[in-house]
Amino acid sequence: MKSLESWGRYPQVEQRTQALTWRSDALPQVSGSVLPHGLGRSYGDSCLNGGGTLLLTSGLDKLIAFDAATGVVRCEAGVTLDTLLRLAAPRGWFLPVTPGTKYVTVGGAIANDVHGKNHHRGGTFGRYVRRFELVRSDGSRRVCAPDENPDWYGATIGGLGLTGLVTWAEVQLKPISNPYVLQETVPFGNLDEFLVVARESEADHEFTMAWVDCLARGKKVGRGLLYRGNFAPPQFDGLPLAKSHLSHGIGLAVPMDMPAFCLNRLSVSAFNWLYFHRQNGKPKQRLTHYDPFFYPLDAIYAWNRIYGSRGFLQFQCVVPYSTARDALKDILERSSRGGLPSFLSVLKTFGDLPSPGWMSFPRQGVTLAMDFANRGEKTYRLVEELDRVTREAGGAVYPAKDARMSPESFAEYFPRRAEFAGYIDPAFSSSFWRRMNPVAMPFSLESERASGAPHPKSLLALR
Amino acid sequence: MKKVLVLGATSAIAQATVRLLAARGASLYLVGRNAENLDAVAKDAATRGAAKVESKAVDLNDFAVHEALVDGAFQALGGLDGVVLAHGVLGDQAEAQRSWTATEAVLRTNFLSAASLLTVLANRFEAQKAGTLVVISSVAGDRGRQSNYVYGTSKGALTVFLQGLRNRLAKSNVAVVTVKPGFVDTPMTAHLPKNKLFASPEKVARGLLSAADARKNEVYVPGIWALIMLIIKSIPESVFKKLKL
Numbered sequence: 001m002k003s004l005e006s007w008g009r010y011p012q013v014e015q016r017t018q019a020l021t022w023r024s025d026a027l028p029q030v031s032g033s034v035l036p037h038g039l040g041r042s043y044g045d046s047c048l049n050g051g052g053t054l055l056l057t058s059g060l061d062k063l064i065a066f067d068a069a070t071g072v073v074r075c076e077a078g079v080t081l082d083t084l085l086r087l088a089a090p091r092g093w094f095l096p097v098t099p100g101t102k103y104v105t106v107g108g109a110i111a112n113d114v115h116g117k118n119h120h121r122g123g124t125f126g127r128y129v130r131r132f133e134l135v136r137s138d139g140s141r142r143v144c145a146p147d148e149n150p151d152w153y154g155a156t157i158g159g160l161g162l163t164g165l166v167t168w169a170e171v172q173l174k175p176i177s178n179p180y181v182l183q184e185t186v187p188f189g190n191l192d193e194f195l196v197v198a199r200e201s202e203a204d205h206e207f208t209m210a211w212v213d214c215l216a217r218g219k220k221v222g223r224g225l226l227y228r229g230n231f232a233p234p235q236f237d238g239l240p241l242a243k244s245h246l247s248h249g250i251g252l253a254v255p256m257d258m259p260a261f262c263l264n265r266l267s268v269s270a271f272n273w274l275y276f277h278r279q280n281g282k283p284k285q286r287l288t289h290y291d292p293f294f295y296p297l298d299a300i301y302a303w304n305r306i307y308g309s310r311g312f313l314q315f316q317c318v319v320p321y322s323t324a325r326d327a328l329k330d331i332l333e334r335s336s337r338g339g340l341p342s343f344l345s346v347l348k349t350f351g352d353l354p355s356p357g358w359m360s361f362p363r364q365g366v367t368l369a370m371d372f373a374n375r376g377e378k379t380y381r382l383v384e385e386l387d388r389v390t391r392e393a394g395g396a397v398y399p400a401k402d403a404r405m406s407p408e409s410f411a412e413y414f415p416r417r418a419e420f421a422g423y424i425d426p427a428f429s430s431s432f433w434r435r436m437n438p439v440a441m442p443f444s445l446e447s448e449r450a451s452g453a454p455h456p457k458s459l460l461a462l463r
Numbered sequence: 464m465k466k467v468l469v470l471g472a473t474s475a476i477a478q479a480t481v482r483l484l485a486a487r488g489a490s491l492y493l494v495g496r497n498a499e500n501l502d503a504v505a506k507d508a509a510t511r512g513a514a515k516v517e518s519k520a521v522d523l524n525d526f527a528v529h530e531a532l533v534d535g536a537f538q539a540l541g542g543l544d545g546v547v548l549a550h551g552v553l554g555d556q557a558e559a560q561r562s563w564t565a566t567e568a569v570l571r572t573n574f575l576s577a578a579s580l581l582t583v584l585a586n587r588f589e590a591q592k593a594g595t596l597v598v599i600s601s602v603a604g605d606r607g608r609q610s611n612y613v614y615g616t617s618k619g620a621l622t623v624f625l626q627g628l629r630n631r632l633a634k635s636n637v638a639v640v641t642v643k644p645g646f647v648d649t650p651m652t653a654h655l656p657k658n659k660l661f662a663s664p665e666k667v668a669r670g671l672l673s674a675a676d677a678r679k680n681e682v683y684v685p686g687i688w689a690l691i692m693l694i695i696k697s698i699p700e701s702v703f704k705k706l707k708l
Contacts, residue, residue, distance in 0.1 A: 019650075019653065021650055022497075022499070022500050022503065023503060024499045024500070024503070062503050062504070062506070062507035063506070063507050063510035063511060064503075064506050064507070064510065065506065065510055066510050075510075087510070087511070
């Protein structure tokens with residue numbers, strides 16, 4: 001058995017695997033539940049199926065059609081965004097939405113309805129999925145689109161791979177006239193300044209995101225650097241049009257699990273200080289190829305190994321503007337106080353463009369992503385606290401990055417989960433889904449009703 | 464190789480090779496058994512930049528169609544300058560020991576059908592005095608071992624057949640390239656436990672194409688197998704017969 005882990009390497013579970021090869025094949029017959037698994041870039045347990053079987057989709061990697069005139073690409077679900085870029089970028093097309101790594105599959109991008117630096121302009125990946133085929137364990141095959149099986153379409157986008165296997169999908173790419181991004185970096189001194197700079201930047205920039213110094217305290221809480229940019233115009237500054245696919249990473253790799261002592265408060269502190277002061281406090285403009293602009297961490301193969309064999313926990317929340325300032329301050333202070341440094345923390349504003357996905361995570365407000373080396377109970381408690389703060393602020397936590405949110409929080413974050421549960425394939429499940437929907441004995445349900453205790457929300461989704 | 468006939472195009476190594484050829488803008492004539500899967504490979508190749516892709520679903524164990532198949536490929540692409548012969552089965556050694564039918568099936572697919580196709584193709588290439596015949600054999604054909612000697616025999620026979628063909632066609636400017644992969648991580652070996660010696664189909668495909676470009680004779684891919692097989696071949700038979708290999 002291959003040992004497969006999620007990107008955060010926590011939790012660790014035992015599961016079987018079954019590789020898929022042909023899109024026209026029937027689903028393999030196995031005992032227990034199955035879950036499609038692409039490149040395993042989800043951080044927590046949403047891409048794991050402890051005790052069950054993972055259907056490995058990386059063999060479903062064939063392209064089906066690409067129309068260079070309209071930018072519509074049709075491919076199998078295991079095709080990576082990297083492959084799509086290599087195909088499309090030299091012909092003047094780009095991903096309509098891309099997460100911070102190109103090493104995810106199209107199926108994974110649909111299942112998690114991923115977002116990127118252009119959420120305020122473009123919304124989520126799901127908005128550009130024109131249609132896809134969904135194969136269920138009963139042998140049925142459905143083409144799903146906004147106007148064809150729209151309920152299955154809505155349930156599957158952001159549906160965490162639970163509604164069945166997506167075999168192929170059709171995605172609308174967007175035109176670019178240059179593979180370079182004109183990028184500007186603007187420092188900000190605290191959270192209030194971030195909110196001002198971010199809103200201001202949204203008007204003129206397609207891409208925005210900010211790195212935040214999560215160790216700064218007091219008045220400096222939330223200081224950081226905001227990156228904003230647009231694809232450069234054609235022939236900008238005499239540069240050639242998109243012909244070549246340059247700079248595929250810098251070929252660095254983390255060759256082994258780093259020992260835990262490499263990553264401590266001092267080293268993270270030093271990194272953050274250097275990062276911030278590299279800027280001299282002034283906005284800077286430069287021309288960057290899209291590869292380092294969108295995928296800086298892809299240049300370091302297996303960067304998750306810097307956290308050692310115990311892995312790390314990622315936390316990403318979104319909170320509405322009304323509570324953003326206080327909630328984010330609270331979250332940043334708690335993680336700074338906890339003595340558990342986050343190596344890389346990212347702030348970004350989400351716009352109000354709706355996603356077709358019922359279970360989609362992004363919603364209007366401010367999102368914060370942090371990662372914490374796994375130091376056991378201490379880390380779990382911190383992440384659980386952050387989940388609670390998010391819930392109280394009326395926000396939501398991203399399932400693709402989660403390992404610790406409570407079923408009660410999940411129920412609040414995703415109000416359509418009960419409707420969604422009706423579309424889950426009976427043969428499909430995941431470690432995440434079972435954690436969010438702990439199976440309770442019928443008699444305990446009865447006793448809770450008798451005692452007048454509130455009906456636990458997680459049971460609503462019990463199947 | 465600009466106009467290439469790929470036999471067994473839905474096999475993992477052939478698929479990976481097809482992608483590399485497509486990216487070079489080659490014209491391809493793909494042959495496989497399963498029409499649906501073959502179509503998936505053809506569309507993939509066309510989308511990845513192949514100048515032209517035609518495909519034909521046939522069972523290559525039906526030798527009667529070979530002549531017409533080759534004719535069809537020549538016509539569809541306006542000539543051929545390359546062939547990648549990749550079809551084959553691993554078979555089940557235990558089953559083959561029990562049943563001649565099972566043994567014959569392995570020999571038929573891996574050796575006889577290949578020899579039949581190569582007979583037709585060699586004559587065409589010899590006549591046009593150009594072309595490259597790339598054939599996937601196996602390290603298993605280098606020495607008979609109890610664990611898979613039926614498969615090994617089929618590949619060993621193929622290797623010898625190719626040696627003769629190479630000798631014959633050398634004066635006609637036709638390259639005959641024997642590719643001997645070691646363990647490859649493909650559906651053919653999905654049931655086997657994997658170790659460090661397993662190579663990806665992509666790696667084998669790159670080795671295959673660079674051997675074809677250089678018009679090499681026999682290559683092991685990955686190269687480490689040349690050393691491994693040198694050692695295995697050098698063990699005296701009196702010792703070898705007592706080993707559990």
